[in-house]
Amino acid sequence: MTEPIYLDHQATTPLDERVLEQMLPYLTHEYGNPSSSHARGRAASQAIRDARRRVADLVGAKSDVEIVFTSGATEANHLAIMGAALEARPHGGHVVTTAIEHKAVLAACQRLVDHHGYTMTRVGVDEHGRAHPADIAAALTPRTVVVSVMHANNEIGTLQRLAAIAEITRPRGIVLHTDAAQSAGWGLLDVSELGVDLASVSAHKLHGPMGIGALYLRGGTRIVAQQTGGGQERGLRAGTPNVPAIVGFGAAAHLVTSDAVPSPTRVRALRDRLQDLLLDSVPGATVNGHRHRRLPGNLSLTLPGIEAADLLDRLPGIAASTGSACNTGSGEPSHVLTAIGLTRAQARATLRLSIGHTTTETDIEQAAKLITDAVGAMLPASARAA
Template sequence: MTSRPIYLDHQATTPLDERVLREMLPFLTSEYGNPSSPHAYGRVAAGAVRAARRRVAELVGAKSDLEVVFTSGATEADHLAIVGASLAARPRGGHLVTTAIEHKAVLAACRRLVDHHGYTLTRVGVDRHGCVHPADIAAALTPHTVLVSVMHANNEIGTLQRLAAIAEITTPRGIVLHTDAAQSAGCGLLDVEELGVDLASLSAHKLHGPKGIGALYVRGGLRITAQQTGGGQERGLRAGTPNVPAIVGFGAAAHLITADVVLPPTCIRALRDRLQDRLLSAIPGAGVNGHPHRRLPGNLSLTLPGIEAADLLDRLPGIAASTGSACNTGSGEPSHVLTAIGLTRAQARATLRFSLGRTTTATDVDQAARLIIRTAHALAPTPSKA
């Protein structure tokens, strides 16, 4: 029997935790009620949704479970947040601010407002570590700015942004602050009150929950315009029969994190550093992208000069990793994140993303390091003779 590849792609998706699956199973079989129905089956489903909403609210530090709106994923949450909040604030202005390294879902939502609703958009640059400076956000604001969207943690290079400092700029001006927090929530790094954000997008499959379910944190009292209307579910912000099994799974995955019964981020960071140190010491010219300290614990974006990352992965069937965001698969263009931090097109093509998670072991790291080093040496360009 062929062994499965070592999984180092947790930022693309995480394996479903067996404890999460156990909580979901009854709602895939015997507990099939619609939570909007008034009978016993419906009451069981509604109770399960309420419990899951409380768990997700606890995960992000929301004041009330009513501040959590379930969606089909972080992409829908991004669109509901950005388009919904901007349209609700249209009488006050039509200017948006975001950064050069946002997820494509955020950029697409902003582009929708520009192309179809006449908004203007400013994309603020980042430094070589992928950090956006709060002063640059402040400089981009105008009297007509209604929304700023800055991701909490980048999905390619892992850099964590100083959202609390940005909130100190936007809040006094009455500007809505949104963050795509799909990558950071699973590490227990997201506290909406501490960070001061008004809207935060989440995804269950990034934290060992099921795919196809996400959520949007909406600060109490904030008005947003629904993008999907119909039966009035989710307090009128997202119509449609709730995906009860997935919602239950999201709640279960969130609870595992808040209950501290999973591998802590410090252990994941130690494994990441172990892999990083071994690769840097053995592969000449290798360099790490992202902030050296303010970075997701499992993220390792590595540039290997002179080596095509796609070729290296093709020769590493024993490792599951990525050349960048999973959303860019099949694209021949270099990552917009990597070029934004100053990498050339050639350097961007020479970059891999290894992302470790709570299922990663020290044995995985040691075996992966040996395979990567051996393959990188085989692909390294031969020095030309003088």
């Protein structure tokens, strides 16, 4: 049986073999606990230091101590939002985010509301999925302590204007967090350029292993630890570090910063080809997200008259998603798609195809044909393209 064509790189990416190679010793003979003072412990500790340097380079951090390893972007989002908001409690109890955040961010904000008496404002976005800095400014109150705006959206790929938002939050002393899980692998994340105080990243979105991520914490930004115990990660995230995964994250980060992965331009060209083929062959199909300020591999397409979940059921030869992987199977239309103005029916007719480094030109041509044929079979004859 042939493997399905993998067009779900925004859900996760395959582990790069070069990453696996660097992880293997730490899964086998290099098994020391980095807190141990003997040689094996010291080797593990050194491996973590090297990986921390590499992840710091990936995000553009000034110093390695600005990196806190976590179990992924979900945990980093919670640590950032809960940690910064609780730290700033004496100064206020209001957080601002956007309507299109990943559920991990929305859940962390909601937790502050439900359990800690904070209030939250969710700023809307335009039809391209962009939050306007003026709308963020208008949402601020003297009690606002944290603003969290994602860098790139996981469903529609839209990139936000974080530098302009930082110009609003910085003079007011408000902590600015970004969920950069989707952008870091494309070399798009530079925390200095964007002016963010906190940024969440995840290894499995950039050909590293699952279950490892990091929070970038700008020097001087204070947060309350959410998991305490053995004092690891400078007391900000207790628990024996996952050494093989951290090494893998460092290796994956290094592949990005040393240009050892194919260029985003190649992926963008493949995405554009798939977009053109499907816009030509599927009547009334429309692209969601910003046409230019969008991740290179993202293609969110609304195919009128089609239930995207049914379409995917008919396409065992393609691995893709309706909205985000997290929404798939929930039956609820995506909050991102409804926030950009799609009706519930349009949201249910939306397919997310995400292209990555392993995608080939043949994959694109074959996927376009498979999708076109399946859509043709689902639409009444009168609605098919001539």
